[in-house]
Amino acid sequence: MSMDLSKISEKLISGDVEGLKQMTEETLQTDVNPGDILNQGLLPGMDTVGQRWKDGDMFMPEVLRCAKAMSGAMDILRPQLAEGDLGNAGTMIIGTVAGDLHDIGKDLAAMMFEGAGYQVINIGIDQPNENFVKAVKEHKPSLLGMSALLTTTMPRMGEVINSLKESGIRDQVAVIIGGAPVTEEFAEEIGADLYAPNAGSAVDIAKEHFEKKST
């Protein structure tokens, strides 16, 4: 039986969180391949959302609603997916470094990554360096995101990278950093792989990085 998976895209674009969950579940009951739900339904939906956002046709709260819908659908879909279905969108650890209680930027980024199909483990604010290392060891993510809003806490991000090196796991994970005072130069200086000037651009920057790596 073939099914029109564009309905899933439409549901996603409308930001209907509960509706999309239900539709994903119902579709799974049919003989549609879970990988097709992802690749022909959800991801094209998110691509449209991304495009419309760039065109100034959709705005942050709407995009986040779509990302949440995507994330809810992914929770249902993920156990059913075959190896490789997800492409580069793997697991991501994200958190705000020790001494810093600011979380809005970090949370926005987390939601955007969820929207791109990542399984995001948000370890929260004011996280000591060792918690980042521990989370990387435990979850083996493809991406580690760190954020800081204070110039005093920015150096903690470099310390985390050093701790990853000392633990011999630096090469396992791409490190992306952000936060209002953080700059590209600073990211380079502390040896981060990627820098995102804002939450909205982080997903594209990561995507580009992984695409380059895999070619």
Add this chain to the structure above:
Amino acid sequence: MINNRTNYTIQESPHFEIFSEDQKEQIFNGMMRTLQYTGANVHHEGAREVFKKAGCKIDGIRVYFPPEVILKALSTVPPVTEVFPWDGDESKKIVVEKKRSYFGPGPTPPNFIDTETLERRPYLRKDASLVARVCDALPNMGYVQSLGSISDVTNGLADVYEFADMVRNTTTPIMSWSFTREGCRDIHRMGIAMAGGEEAFRARPNYIFYGEPISPLVSDFHAIDKCIYCAENRIPQVYSPCAIGGGTVPATHAGQLVVALSESMVGVIAAQLINPGTCVIIGGVQSILDMRFSIYSYGAPELSLLSAALTEVVHYCGLPMYSTSGCTDTKKMDVQSAMEASLSINAAMMSGANFVHDNGYTESGLTGDIFQTVMDDEIISMARVVERGVEVNEETMAVEQINNVGPGGHYLYEDHTMKWFRSHWMPSLMDRNSYESWEEQGRKTMKDRVLEKTRDLINNYEGPRDKVPGKADEEIKRILQEAEERIKKEEPKKQA
């Protein structure tokens, strides 16, 4: 002449109002409801103890403030506080009271527009004294902030170095900030050194301290810790958030005002409980989150509206207002920044906010641009003309002179004109030249003129550096040295 008018009403300056008394009360009550039923997180055990003793309900880090605690705190805020320039120059004295406005730059952007290359780069130590010196010379900067966070000193001491360098380069009262209580104390010691002793400082405080809770409704440890220190030592202080409409607070303006007011009120209550009568200024940056670019807009017209609206509610509470103007979302001083600054400066001026900061912020608060500050200085002086209003009396109506000159004459020879024409505003940057002279003088744009004026001040205005008493200078150097030692001791602790 005897003034024989009776039952006569005088209104000379514009009356600008957004809210009625009823609406102000409604927002005030919204704050009371929020603090009572939602409460605020206070990451400070000592502060929570103080709140608990005063009758607040505590649940973990959450503090719920009953109305009587809030009202009691508001009953002890001072109606007027004075801040004094360290050299005793009465013309630069600040009187913190309703309907007096002082404009200044803002604190802590990471970047600065280099005054030579005009390129954005990290803020450096040398910029702090430059900003202080330029602002010292600008007649419309009523107080001074640094426009940056120093990147080239020991990490964690940007605050202390900034104050040390600025206070010796301007007599205009500074609004300082710090990372922690320790930095706050170092700055206090420097203020005391400049005042000539602890008693002298208490009688004539010479700076204001700036602290910031995190929106929504969070007072982190250091914010409230510094607030307590300032209250204990009677240092006039700001306790105000950056509320982001649609992000950290509701997208509706009234909702934003309720949350912003509640966040600040936590600091007011703490300070008044610790030391009743100490000066706390509230308000903060009030603007919206741009939902296309997810940036906090410093040029949005909503910033002007929200700031003026909050000013009314803050004054309703009997508190002084820390407002915002002269800032922009564009990257460097340009036409956009002039448009945005003109609107926000005029709105802040009309609203009667007490301290109006961020004059010289570009890139949505991420860059300090002293050229923008210099241009803002001119805009502020223009807005003051409107605010000064129109004086109406026999002398200013000049009916007699009108009769003397009669129809078809002119006023250029009149004594009355000689007496009064100098009260007209005179531009220092605006071009009113004829086309020919403008061409002759090199077809200069506003940008050219701002650059010229700013660089002239940088190169030729010396500021008060030579007037700093030798003893105070030595004491400041000693405090800096001790701060370096303190950080060395703190660093290993942080690592552990």
